[in-house]
Amino acid sequence: MKKILFPTDFSEDSRNALAYAVEMAKAMKADSIHIIYILLPETTAAFDYAPPVSGLMEARLNMLKEFVLRQEDKLQPAPVQFTREVLVGFAADEIKNASEDYDLLIMGTTGESNMLENIFGKVSASVARGARCPVLLIPPASRFHLPKSMTYAIDGQKIQANTLKKLATFNSAWSAHIHFVHVKEKSEQSSSSLGEDWIQSATEQGLSSISYDVVEVEDGSVSRGITHFTESTKSDIVIFTTKKRSFWDNIFHRSKTRHMALGTHHPLLVLHQ
Numbered sequence: 001m002k003k004i005l006f007p008t009d010f011s012e013d014s015r016n017a018l019a020y021a022v023e024m025a026k027a028m029k030a031d032s033i034h035i036i037y038i039l040l041p042e043t044t045a046a047f048d049y050a051p052p053v054s055g056l057m058e059a060r061l062n063m064l065k066e067f068v069l070r071q072e073d074k075l076q077p078a079p080v081q082f083t084r085e086v087l088v089g090f091a092a093d094e095i096k097n098a099s100e101d102y103d104l105l106i107m108g109t110t111g112e113s114n115m116l117e118n119i120f121g122k123v124s125a126s127v128a129r130g131a132r133c134p135v136l137l138i139p140p141a142s143r144f145h146l147p148k149s150m151t152y153a154i155d156g157q158k159i160q161a162n163t164l165k166k167l168a169t170f171n172s173a174w175s176a177h178i179h180f181v182h183v184k185e186k187s188e189q190s191s192s193s194l195g196e197d198w199i200q201s202a203t204e205q206g207l208s209s210i211s212y213d214v215v216e217v218e219d220g221s222v223s224r225g226i227t228h229f230t231e232s233t234k235s236d237i238v239i240f241t242t243k244k245r246s247f248w249d250n251i252f253h254r255s256k257t258r259h260m261a262l263g264t265h266h267p268l269l270v271l272h273q
Contacts, residue, residue: 001103001169002031004080005133007038007095008108010067013140017108018071020267023144024106024136025080028173032081036098037064038091060086092126100132104170109139109268128270129242134166135270136237142267147176147236150269153226154182154241163241163273168210170269178212179233183225185218230266239269 006021008014018035025033039060064084072078087094099105107124128135150171171178219225230238 001028003102003104004030004033005095005099005102005105006033006035006107007091007105007127008035008064008067010037010063011108014108015067015071016141017106017138019074020138020142020144021106022071022075022079027144027146030080030103032083034098034102035064035068035082035084036095037086038094039086039088040090057086057088092123092130095123095127096130096132099127099135102133104134104136105131106136106138109137131270131272134170134272137268137270139265139267142265145236146174147171148174149177149179149233149235150237150239151179151181151226151230151233151235151266152239152241153222154180159241160273163271166271167239171210175211176236178210178239179229179235180212180214181226181229182214182216183219183222183229184216185220185222235266237269238266239271242270242272 004021004025006018008018018033021033024030037060039056061084064086068082068084072082087098095105095107105127107127109124124137128137152167167178215229217225217229219228226238229235
């Protein structure tokens, strides 16, 4: 993963997420981090017109330059190349379109301007679900260290080969142990063959070199079950797949899960298939 995209809203949480992204880029031996700010001109209530975009663009470009320079000043020499750009439009649409040219998108989960505060509601949910590359969501105050283990939430069905390859690429820099975890709700029957099916699937995709195990836990809430397992195993990153809308709803669209995502100290990696 050589090219990283990083949207910012200039908040302290975003600065923290950028510091995380820089350390991860070093570990991955990435080439560059492209930092973007999305400008959405707003009309005034009194006159129903938009202020001149050129003036707003210049102001935001100066803010973005200062944002990047503050990070570069902490890193001499800088471990990766920083580039920056201000885009005009709706945040989710612009970020998703920009992500097509990148290997990984890293973004903070909250911000003082609320751009990312509704992480699994509006902008970030749309970005995480529709981005053209894997998305890593960084909670406030997270500090990067080489991941030793990661928890991958599964729904009992096989993950496609291209998604497992994305996982292997992401994991190649640190070779963390991966817990594939299926949360069985109380009304659901256990799958005695779940582990065997996953071992066969991983072997078929040529990923037998990855250290992993397959676990089924019982909980009335998928989000709570994943949270408890992640905390008990001290996993460093939680992984979800945007595969089925029904499973996505279970993970990303329930209010309890939004609370889990906003409150967890674990970065969340979203893969697509």
